[in-house]
Amino acid sequence: MARGSIRLLPVCAAATLALGLSACGGGNINSGGGSASGGAASKCGNFRIAVNPWTGYVADAYVVGYVAKTKLGCNVSYQNVKEQVGWQGMASGSIDTILENWGHADLVKQYITGQKSVQDAGMTGNEGIIGWYIPPWMATKYPDITDWKNLNKYANLFKTSESGSQGQLLDGDPSYVTNDQALVTNLKLNFKVVVGGSEASLIESFRNAEKNKTPLLAYFYEPQWFFSEVKLAKVNLPAYTAGCDADAKKIACDYPPYHLNKLISTKFANGGSSAVGLVKGFTWTNEDQNLVAEYIAKDNMQPEAAAKKWVDANPDKVAAWLK
């Protein structure tokens, strides 16, 4: 038996070697083409983009990254981090830009006005909408449900094992500030806020609610690729007016519209890279972002390939960013 082991090993080794050699058809590395990047590399250098964990953002990051790589010859790398870790990274110099920022007043205060290690780099052109949504079948069946005044009438429908005798308002992603508890109290709604805990949890809940025609009221936001799969209906809360959200405890109005902006680290902005202009120039619409996000989330394209497809189809927009 021990002899077996001696005999077997060379056989294994030979087999592996053979497998490897048979794969050698591709030819010598040296004969392959050179690197694709042009001479512009020296002007751009390293360009490190933070990638926050939602698909809309991934679309932004890879489109800008693809343009930077192909048009400016940057050495692009993507850093997968949560928002505030991204801010930390810009302060410490390991990240150059965040391409979609949702407010974050506390971080603005700390890093932009305080440390001055991060700078605002203009709007992305995307409008962020936060609010309460219901699956489309409910909006069709109960047309008046999209008015908050009628929510109590339907509260019974939304009862679940989590909310007990009240209706359930599924809250969301812990990444965002919500005023939902205050809203429920101040609008005297017979609902209980139940935490879903993640974006995946919200999307999967909506997907099942629409598929099985079960009721669901949940916190959600746009732009979001999921709207292309299920067109959620927004519940109209009392309209937002400037200052109506001043006191967090007394909020009784809808969320303000968010104008999403870009951020750039001061060090990078002053470093003279040609990518700085691209970051500042980059702007597109919610439709554009949703389209790329759809390529990634629904068509299962690699982010890079999705970015290429969009960039190839929209040369004018891209050219405008690079001016």
Added chain:
Amino acid sequence: MSPVTVQAPPPRPGAIKEEQPYIDPQKKRHTGKRLLGILVFWLVLWVALRGKQTLAVPNADTTSFQDWLTQLKVTFSNMAQTNWFFHGVLGTIADAFNWMVGGLQAHISSTAPGQYLGWFGVLAVAMWIAYAVAGRRSTILVGVVLLLLGLFGTWQTGMDTLIITIVSVLISMIVGVPVGIAMARSRRTSAIVTPILDVMQTMPSFAYLSPVALFFGIGPATSVVLTLIYALPPLVRITEHGLRAVSPNTIEAGRSLGVTRSQLLRQIELPMAKRTIVVGINQSMMAALSMATIAALVNGPGLGQPVVSALQILNVGQASVAGLGIVAIAIMLDRTTTAASERTEKSSSGRVGSVGYPGLSSKVIIERLPRWAHEGAGRGSVGHRLTPAGRRLLLGVLLVPVVIAAVYSTRYLQLAQFPDLSGTPLLKELSGTPLAGHINDFTDALVNAIQGLTNAFKNTITYALLNPLQSLLSNLPWWVMAVVLLATAYVLGGWRPTITTAVCEAVILAVGLWNDTMTTLTMTLVATLLVMIIAVALGVGMGRSRRVDTLIRPFLDTFQTIPAFVYLVPALALFGSSRFTAIVAALMYAVPIATKLVADGIRGVAPTTVEAMRSTGCTRWQMISKVQLPMARESLVLSTNQGLLYVLSMVVIGGMVGGGSLGYLIYQGFSQDNLFGKGLCAGIAITALGIMLDRIARHAAERYGR
């Protein structure tokens, strides 16, 4: 296949009692009556004082202590760029880690052809190393696993995971083994270090993820540090245990020969504890792998990245493929280190491996592997025919093709980058994207088929068990519950766990999260109960039948190592977003270890006893309920304790699928900077809860376990 339970080290020679010729009749404890008394007290006060002084706090409200912690982090982050310690010392450590990982990445995982090794060279070298340290079967296993990673299209990320794991474990060894030695030599050191290890193991890493990223930068160094925090404790504990377990007689004999202290350590203690230390390394590796996905949240390289990005688009298949890569790496490292540990010890007495060990108990639980997973499988007890010199020669000869493979892999593109096999018949079905598609189809079909049933099941458990229990635990004045816990600890374990409980309760109150902690405790208890029901059902089956064991064990191994992010989406589809879903996620992780321990216990019942009972005409049911389960009581208790700790380690994951309470607070603290302090406090509360439950369970086990 049966488990060995390595006991806590024997007490010092002076404390050893001589064995008594008769058994001292134990005092009657009246545990049942006392527990009933506590229950009555509890219920009466619950009815009377329901809903008062519950200390419930809304998710976004913070206490001044929590705000102070948040502010502290802001202060630190402002200092991080200039301070000599944060920037100078930690920065240098971070640079060193980054340099190590970066260098290895260039050589091993990088797909850019050029002067560095390609996949084929890595494969050859890895197999050669496996043959050198472990044996033939491990060599084949390593080859298969690495080829599989390539086939999945996860070669680069897989190698990154392997690199982070190996670097972390190497550093763990450099730091951990000396600490373990120090702990084994001095009771005082041990008493100081043990609580630190407890905290390292029970504090959810989400709670300190962002400060670690702040100090060590975004990238490999942070992953290494995070992994290190989790991978170090098992190695230290097992090293300490291994050294303490060296027979006092041997040490005495050494002393009488006049060896010095360092000689004693190097020539007697360490060689004798070598095998246990290798088990520690094995454990350290498993713990390191379990951090792969979490490190990906701060840009840690490795298989966690595809898992996390697949979760964003709810693509179960894509996440599963990367998850299976982690499982394959885990199995490879586990079996190889196990085989290596056997080689260090010539006798083939134990096929030890796969220790389940997030736990805090002083016992080291070692589960033996089934025969088929073992180096000596099918070989009987025939010794090696090769002499050590012959082996060295063979290894030297084998080095030649390895070097050739390595050199060629730097020259040819096909040997540098793993070939794309999506065009190859048969193999293409197994390569990344099609495989992900198949898994998605299967999951969808499964979800559609059983969705109605699972929802009904969820509602039943929630209304019948979870809601009432949660009301009982959290919807009453905090002090009633505090007294109930203290009294339970005293009745079950005596005054020592009672003191621990009091301290832990004080900590939970101080961080201002009493109510959330009680909600988490409810879910933990329900989950543990369900874990034990499933574990006993499966474990009895496995313990009684070898065939059932062979059938179930691969699934257990898979669920023990696959990242939870992979099955969150199907769990959400089946159960919606709810506390029960959080419980299900915990079950997936905790059932395997509990089942294995129960199976081991059942198998450990003496065959003669079983035979004797069978001859008296015992039915199968009587055999299980009257003989096997009672006699495996120790394993059941152990398995409950482990199940509980595994459940607790899933609290944060549970928070992501509707679990709420502490788990959600921790995740929220990681996501929103201004709630960081509250998240950290929730982490502290979980640690306190874990230590409290573990101490109660452990002391109760000592009393009633045998």
